[in-house]
Structures are given as structure tokens and as C-alpha cells.
Amino acid sequence: MNNRSATKILSILVSIVVISLILPGCHSKKKPEQKAPPLKVMQIKGKRLPIYLELVGQAAGIPTVEIRARVAGYLENWSFKEGSIVKKGQRLFTIEQSEYLNSLKFAEADLENKTAAWEKAKLDVARLKPLLSTNAISQNDYDKAVTTELMDRASVASSKANLATAKLNLSYTVMESPITGYIGACNVRPGNLVGKGESTLLSTVSAVDPIFVNFSLNETDYLQIMRYAGAHKEELSSQYDLLKVYITLSDKKMYDHTGKIDFIDREVNPQTGTIALRAVFPNPDGLIKPGNFANVNLVLMEDENGIMIPQSATTQIQGKNFAFLVDHENKVHRVPILLSRAINNNIIVVNGLKVGDRILLEGFQKFQEGMPVTPVNVPDTLSPPEMKAK
DSSP: OOHHHHHHHHHHHHHHHHHHHHHHHHHHTSOOOOOOOEEEEEEOOOEEEEEEEEEEEEEEOSSEEEEEOOSOEEEEEEOSOTTSEEOTTOEEEEEOOHHHHHHHHHHHHHHHHHHHHHHHHHHHHHHHHHHHHTTSSOHHHHHHHHHHHHHHHHHHHHHHHHHHHHHHHHHTTEEEOSSSEEEOOOSSOTTSEESSSSOOEEEEEEOOSSEEEEEEEEHHHHHHHHHHHHHTTTTOSSGGGSOEEEEEETTSOBOSBOBEEEEEOSSOBTTTTEEEEEEEEOOTTOOSOTTOEEEEEEEEEEEEEEEEEEGGGEEEETTEEEEEEEOTTSBEEEEEEEEEEEETTEEEEEESOOTTOEEEOSOGGGOOTTOBOEEEEEOOOOOOOOOBOO
């Protein structure tokens, strides 16, 4: 073998060694295949959900009674805690009574005096009447006796009226609550003169159980409700039984008791195009006070296959709401949805999803269109809270 052939063979061997060293290095730089991340996925079930109108209402205590001084005098005391519940018949205020006790005693004495005079006048008439028939007395004397008896009888009636007035005025010095309800602040403190020339407002009591909520309905919604009532009149005893009413208070929590409509105004307000309605709710604990604002929800009917998902399963981008749909290949797609009312931590979807769809419950920050996932199935156990009708 000449030197030229040896050099050629050596060059081939070196090339083989270099290639064998390079190939493993190239193979080691290849990225390992990524596994689809395991994420929670829920398949949507249809639920019986309310279709409703949402309005703003304000609570009112009916009746609301002003406690006023009906007689003049110095306020002696008040016997209640401001802002507390007072019972019907509970003593609230006392006005100094000495003047009215004296008036009562004078009226009683005057009645006794007038009664005694009347009794004497009656005896005189009874004694003179037989003498008249024998001409022992003149007709004029007898007529005077009869007239005196009539006048004394009238005086007795007048005294009885004065006595009743004295008793009534004395009773006005003690003011009791005419209803059970919350009492407000005391407007006048003891020692002040009240009722002089005017019926001084001392405090106000409002009934709170039941509590009433006033709200207004626009003309279009009112007509929709009435047409629905007309179509279902055989199922309803009256138009007031048409709507289920419930409220959400300012803390965003639903009130535990269902209400009912107890008043619909006679006309539509021509200035606002609305009609006034009122609902009544049980309020045994006094949670709702007059003046509280609330969102009033009128349930028109119920959707048998409504869709409700966790609020945390939605996201908002540029003012639009989206959910993350998982397809049959376990790939994630963002889809626009139309939302309705929130119920606690859940929300009703009116468009964009359907019963049987699977949605992603977590991992949104890693989202990429078409990203595969390994579903960790979470059962759909969501349900709207039941209203307690009492």
C-alpha cells in the first residue's frame, strides 16, 4: 500500500469518528415532548333557573306612626331605648300630670255638686205635682220647679262631659306605642315644655314585620306580565299571585324570605312611564329597616334547562365576557358568552354555552388557543339557592 492510499484510508476513518461524535450531541439537543397539563374541567348540566326582572326598591315600614304630645306640659321622662323595638301598648313618654289630676278632681267634685242639685230638683217636682191638682200651688210655681229640674239635669250632663274631658287629658299625659315596631330617636328631652300651641313630635315608630318594599315597573314589562297572567289565569287565583318576589340586599346577599305583591297602582305615571308596585316580606328578626335599598327580583317563569357556571370560570377582556371551552380532543378554546344575574358565587349564562359543554375551571393564565389539557373531571353540582317561602 502506497502512502497516497494510506492517507485516504486514514482520512475516511477520521471522518467516521467525527460523525459518530457529532450525532449523539445533536440527538441530545432535541426537546422532550411536553405532556398536557392536568386541569379541572366541568361538564355543564341543565338546571331549573328563574327568568326574572331586576329592579331597585326601597323598604318602608307600614304603618309609620308619629308620637306627638296632645296636651301641654313639661316632659317628665321617656322609658325606651332609642332605635329599639317597642311593643304595642308599651309606655314611651310621660308629661307632668299634677295639673291634669287637679282638673280631674275638680270635674269629679263639680259632677257630685250638680248631681245633688238635680236630685233636689227632681224631689221638688215630685212633691209639687200633687199640690197642683188641688190648686194648693200655682201653675207658675210648678213650671219653675220643672224648669229647674231640666236645667239641673243639663248641668249634670255638662259636668259628665267635663269629667270625661279631664280623664282624656290626663290619659294624654302618658303616651304608649300604638304598634309594635322600631322607634326612632327622642326629639325632645325631659324638662322641656311640649304640646304648647302645637302637637310636639316626640318620636316615630315604624312597623317592621312584615316589611314592605316599594318599586316601579316600566310600562313594557308591566304589559308583558299582564299578558302572561292572562294566558295563565286558570292557574292563578289573582294577579297578585303571579310573581315570585325576592330581594338582594346591599351586602349582595339574597334575603332568606320570599315576598309577594300586595299592591299595584291604579295608573301609569305619565311623567316616568312606570307603574308603582309594592311587595311584602316577612321580617321576624327586624333585619330590614325602613329606608333600606334592595334589588327586587320578579320571577316571571322558570327555564327548565338553564345554564349556571362559577363566576371564577369566566374572564373579561375589553368589556366582553369569555369562558374556556374544552372540545372532544381535550383542546381549549376561548368562547364569548352573554351573562345574566349572579347568584352567590355563580352566574347565569344566557348565550355562548349549551348543556353538555365542558368548560375549564382553572389554569387561565396559561391559556393558549388550542392548548391540550388532561381533564380532571369535576361534577356539576351547582344549584341556585332555594327561597324559603314563609
